[in-house]
Amino acid sequence: xxxxxxQVDVLVCGGGPVGxxxxxxxxxxxxxxxxVEQKDRAKQTLYxxxxxxxxxxxxxxxxxxxxxxxxxxxFVVREQISYKxxxxxxxxxxxSSNISDTFFDYVLLCRQRFIEDVIHGAYVKQCGxxxxxxxxxxxxxxxxxxxNYPMLSHIQTADGNQAAVRSKYIIGADGGRSRVRDFSKIAxxxxxxxxxxxxxxxxxxxxxxxxxxxxxxxxxxxxxxxxWACLDHGRTRVGFAxxxxxxxxxGSNITQAAVIAEAQKALQPFTxxxxxxxxxxxxxxxxxxxxxxxQDRVFIAGDAAxxxxxxxxxxxxxxxxxxxNLSWKLAGYIKGWYPEDVLDTYNSERRPIxxxxxxxxxxxxxxxxxxxxxxxxxxASVDPNQLLTETFQENAxxxxxxxxxxxxxxxxxxxxxxxxxxxxxxxxxxxxxxQRPGIRxxxxxxxxxxxxxxxxxxxxxGDPTQTAASIKQWQDHLASEECYQSYPAELFHHVVIxxxxxxxxxxxxxxxxxxxxxxxxxxxxxxxxxYGISPDQGALLVLRPDGALAAACELTQGPQVSAxxxxxxxxxxxxGRAAGASDQPVFEDEKGEIEVxxxxxxxxx
Numbered sequence: 001x002x003x004x005x006x007q008v009d010v011l012v013c014g015g016g017p018v019g020x021x022x023x024x025x026x027x028x029x030x031x032x033x034x035x036v037e038q039k040d041r042a043k044q045t046l047y048x049x050x051x052x053x054x055x056x057x058x059x060x061x062x063x064x065x066x067x068x069x070x071x072x073x074x075f076v077v078r079e080q081i082s083y084k085x086x087x088x089x090x091x092x093x094x095x096s097s098n099i100s101d102t103f104f105d106y107v108l109l110c111r112q113r114f115i116e117d118v119i120h121g122a123y124v125k126q127c128g129x130x131x132x133x134x135x136x137x138x139x140x141x142x143x144x145x146x147x148n149y150p151m152l153s154h155i156q157t158a159d160g161n162q163a164a165v166r167s168k169y170i171i172g173a174d175g176g177r178s179r180v181r182d183f184s185k186i187a188x189x190x191x192x193x194x195x196x197x198x199x200x201x202x203x204x205x206x207x208x209x210x211x212x213x214x215x216x217x218x219x220x221x222x223x224x225x226x227x228w229a230c231l232d233h234g235r236t237r238v239g240f241a242x243x244x245x246x247x248x249x250x251g252s253n254i255t256q257a258a259v260i261a262e263a264q265k266a267l268q269p270f271t272x273x274x275x276x277x278x279x280x281x282x283x284x285x286x287x288x289x290x291x292x293x294x295q296d297r298v299f300i301a302g303d304a305a306x307x308x309x310x311x312x313x314x315x316x317x318x319x320x321x322x323x324x325n326l327s328w329k330l331a332g333y334i335k336g337w338y339p340e341d342v343l344d345t346y347n348s349e350r351r352p353i354x355x356x357x358x359x360x361x362x363x364x365x366x367x368x369x370x371x372x373x374x375x376x377x378x379x380a381s382v383d384p385n386q387l388l389t390e391t392f393q394e395n396a397x398x399x400x401x402x403x404x405x406x407x408x409x410x411x412x413x414x415x416x417x418x419x420x421x422x423x424x425x426x427x428x429x430x431x432x433x434x435q436r437p438g439i440r441x442x443x444x445x446x447x448x449x450x451x452x453x454x455x456x457x458x459x460x461x462g463d464p465t466q467t468a469a470s471i472k473q474w475q476d477h478l479a480s481e482e483c484y485q486s487y488p489a490e491l492f493h494h495v496v497i498x499x500x501x502x503x504x505x506x507x508x509x510x511x512x513x514x515x516x517x518x519x520x521x522x523x524x525x526x527x528x529x530x531y532g533i534s535p536d537q538g539a540l541l542v543l544r545p546d547g548a549l550a551a552a553c554e555l556t557q558g559p560q561v562s563a564x565x566x567x568x569x570x571x572x573x574x575x576g577r578a579a580g581a582s583d584q585p586v587f588e589d590e591k592g593e594i595e596v597x598x599x600x601x602x603x604x605x
Contacts, residue, residue, distance in 0.1 A: 029452070060547070180304065206271055259282070418553065484561060487573050
């Protein structure tokens with residue numbers, strides 16, 4: 001039951017993967033949330049919608065303790081096979097191609113309903129409250145009399161009653177037709193074209209070899225590039241461009257039978273039968289981008305902020321990145337850790353990435369339809385399938401998410417760098433294999449540095465027989481008044497990586513110092529080699545709470561690390577005053593309840 005007025009830190013509108021993940025992260029970081037999703041989950045389409053989780057998204061979900069559960073459900077794809085005129089040909093490049101430098105060297109195909117189930121289950125476990133579906137966000141007033149909870153949202157509950165929610169912030173993750181975005185008067189720029197795509201999920205029978213191998217790229221002279229993807233629970237998704245003449249003939253009156261018949265034509269010369277159909281859709285292709293992702297106390301994320309075709313399978317993934325990027329910043333600001341400048345970096349970091357995805361999608365969506373886009377008219381004589389392969393290859397780091405970087409801005413210390421470092425400032429810190437003291441079975445770095453809303457201080461102390469003097473300088477700095485450790489300890493997680501054997505001895509004795517952090521061993525030099533750090537010199541790296549490299553300096557340059565935190569953290573924290581940004585803590589009985597899901601819009605118009 002929803003109280004007439006509920007008080008909470010953040011109201012999240014939209015219960016799809018983006019809204020769910022944002023809410024889960026906020027609760028994980030100690031911020032109370034209130035989720036509203038206008039659709040009744042019991043009546044909503046159960047299947048279909050987004051399905052592909054890219055490697056970087058899997059890495060982030062792993063650091064949020066969600067990837068294992070998803071891996072138990074989804075279909076792992078590491079490669080693609082391709083056909084043209086019924087014959088095997090060199091594979092068309094796809095989002096599952098050219099994946100390296102990660103232990104998640106695959107894409108996971110898992111339908112959105114099951115993704116939502118996993119995240120929602122984690123959310124309930126985290127905060128002890130279930131979400132409520134069928135609850136509609138109506139409007140919001142700014143009530144200045146309530147300084148600590150000035151956003152007064154009006155909602156309509158599943159039973160038709162009116163209620164209100166007071167919050168500090170609102171996040172609109174309510175899909176391409178976002179009510180929050182429109183109410184906040186954030187322009188949604190772009191449009192759609194006359195191309196329409198079909199997506200159909202079900203249990204199929206076919207004589208095509210390799211039908212359950214993962215993803216299959218089928219080059220069709222009549223239907224362009226055909227999507228064939230193996231999904232969870234033995235299902236298969238077939239997708240292709242709908243011929244313009246068929247759309248003009250049937251339009252919105254198109255039937256499931258017509259869709260199946262068209263799928264059978266598209267797959268020729270192979271046969272295709274649908275033993276059952278879980279879901280199908282016809283949707284228009286278009287691209288839109290919000291003018292900004294923040295309007296005072298309102299943020300938008302996922303499809304509410306950007307829409308495009310599913311050709312590159314990026315809609316879900318870019319939204320998950322939004323959720324991770326926004327949640328740690330907003331949580332820390334509400335706790336009083338950061339100045340407001342941190343909130344502005346959500347827009348400055350995420351909107352340019354969305355622009356890149358949309359620009360790529362404008363090209364991909366035309367090529368998939370078997371045509372040449374305006375941007376590639378100089379190559380009009382080249383097969384569109386070949387150009388599609390080249391486009392995917394050129395954008396591999398963007399599509400896998402592994403190459404997404406935030407190289408500039410308030411949270412990146414451009415004055416810090418190591419000439420030999422093999423990780424760029426603003427890029428993800430690579431996952432590597434290490435050993436815990438005494439245990440010679442490798443453990444992944446990401447298993448140690450989970451996302452908890454904390455900065456990660458990576459102390460590469462090198463070979464202590466060579467770096468003893470530098471380690472001593474680091475110790476001396478930690479004991480000094482200017483050190484960042486005068487800030488609350490809950491802001492930091494320290495990891496010490498030692499370049500020596502893991503045979504006999506105590507970690508503190510080998511390092512020559514105690515209490516520097518969680519000690520891990522690089523016994524073969526591979527970790528130091530991957531990061532480009534010399535074991536004879538060591539280094540200090542600062543990772544943001546989302547795993548991006550924020551600062552890098554020599555092991556002897558402790559004052560530079562502290563200078564970084566003096567810039568990005570609130571100075572008043574150094575006196576031990578760590579209340580929320582409003583100096584008004586949220587008590588347990590002030591936290592609200594509500595339910596979640598996603599808009600599920602596939603007609604991205």
